[in-house]
Amino acid sequence: MDSLAAPQDRLVEQLLSPRTQAQRRLKDIDKQYVGFATLPNQVHRKSVKKGFDFTLMVAGESGLGKSTLVHSLFLTDLYKDRKLLSAEERISQTVEILKHTVDIEEKGVKLKLTIVDTPGFGDAVNNSECWKPITDYVDQQFEQYFRDESGLNRKNIQDNRVHCCLYFISPFGHGLRPVDVGFMKALHEKVNIVPLIAKADCLVPGEIRKLKERIREEIDKFGIHVYQFPECDSDEDEDFKQQDRELKESAPFAVIGSNTVVEAKGQRVRGRLHPSTRMNPPPPSPILQFCLVVNAVLSW
Numbered sequence: 001m002d003s004l005a006a007p008q009d010r011l012v013e014q015l016l017s018p019r020t021q022a023q024r025r026l027k028d029i030d031k032q033y034v035g036f037a038t039l040p041n042q043v044h045r046k047s048v049k050k051g052f053d054f055t056l057m058v059a060g061e062s063g064l065g066k067s068t069l070v071h072s073l074f075l076t077d078l079y080k081d082r083k084l085l086s087a088e089e090r091i092s093q094t095v096e097i098l099k100h101t102v103d104i105e106e107k108g109v110k111l112k113l114t115i116v117d118t119p120g121f122g123d124a125v126n127n128s129e130c131w132k133p134i135t136d137y138v139d140q141q142f143e144q145y146f147r148d149e150s151g152l153n154r155k156n157i158q159d160n161r162v163h164c165c166l167y168f169i170s171p172f173g174h175g176l177r178p179v180d181v182g183f184m185k186a187l188h189e190k191v192n193i194v195p196l197i198a199k200a201d202c203l204v205p206g207e208i209r210k211l212k213e214r215i216r217e218e219i220d221k222f223g224i225h226v227y228q229f230p231e232c233d234s235d236e237d238e239d240f241k242q243q244d245r246e247l248k249e250s251a252p253f254a255v256i257g258s259n260t261v262v263e264a265k266g267q268r269v270r271g272r273l274h275p276s277t278r279m280n281p282p283p284p285s286p287i288l289q290f291c292l293v294v295n296a297v298l299s300w
């Protein structure tokens with residue numbers, strides 16, 4: 001067949017990039033087989049081309065570092081236009097739902113990321129039922145999705161359901177506060193809740209361990225269902241299984257966020273620069289303490 005192709009066709013084929021040629025070969029294979037064996041390829045190609053929708057909710061009292069962590073995780077400043085409120089404004093503010101959407105692309109995979117922020121949550125003098133606007137919002141998204149799925153035009157449904165909620169717990173308390181328990185109990189059946197200990201650099205490792213134990217006990221005591229990581233495949237290698245076990249055991253994750261890049265041991269990393277106020281005796285110059293992590297939720 002090749003030898004019969006016109007010379008200009010062959011030239012075009014040679015000029016095509018290796019990637020285009022590979023894509024064509026993949027298409028030819030898909031054309032040859034009609035069986036269900038090609039389904040994973042087709043679904044994969046279609047999904048990657050279309051991109052994914054992911055909606056992440058962040059909740060927790062004001063100033064716990066929610067926007068900073070979102071910035072650290074996705075390297076995108078979604079809060080550029082944010083207006084900081086005074087204490088009086090915060091007390092009288094009711095819980096709002098704010099959505100920020102951004103399209104990001106990594107290695108050809110497109111992600112439409114929506115961050116649902118809940119300003120005003122937990123800031124009032126009386127916080128009873130302050131999670132109500134949030135549960136209503138989550139329910140509305142389920143209802144909308146159900147309506148769209150039952151409609152005639154199901155091709156381009158926008159999935160606005162909340163897929164995950166990062167719930168920020170204060171590092172300064174002795175565990176969960178009533179508002180934390182109330183929020184998680186109201187949402188745990190509707191959303192995957194990932195509890196996080198915020199600003200973990202404010203605690204020493206021993207304090208973090210104690211706080212984690214306390215939070216785990218309280219989560220059990222109040223019957224809260226937080227997100228459970230899926231089981232690791234039995235055919236994974238031992239190192240991976242060990243890593244997976246450690247990750248699961250370290251929940252609730254202690255996190256530190258940072259918007260600034262600092263230099264440490266010749267490397268530029270995202271981190272927080274602390275004067276060594278906790279050192280004894282105080283050293284003559286500030287010491288660089290690196291805690292954080294690049295792009296990820298840190299487990300201690």
Ligand SMILES: Nc1nc2c(ncn2[C@@H]2O[C@H](COP(=O)(O)OP(=O)(O)OP(=O)(O)O)[C@@H](O)[C@H]2O)c(=O)[nH]1
Pocket residue numbers: 061062063064065066067068069119198199200201202255256257258272
């Ligand atoms: N020590 C420490 N400070 C942090 C951390 N993350 C954020 N901060 C600081 O805490 C302050 C508040 O951070 P934000 O990210 O604005 O907090 P927020 O929860 O989004 O606040 P609201 O928008 O009011 O709800 C800022 O001064 C941050 O620099 C952290 O991990 N450790």
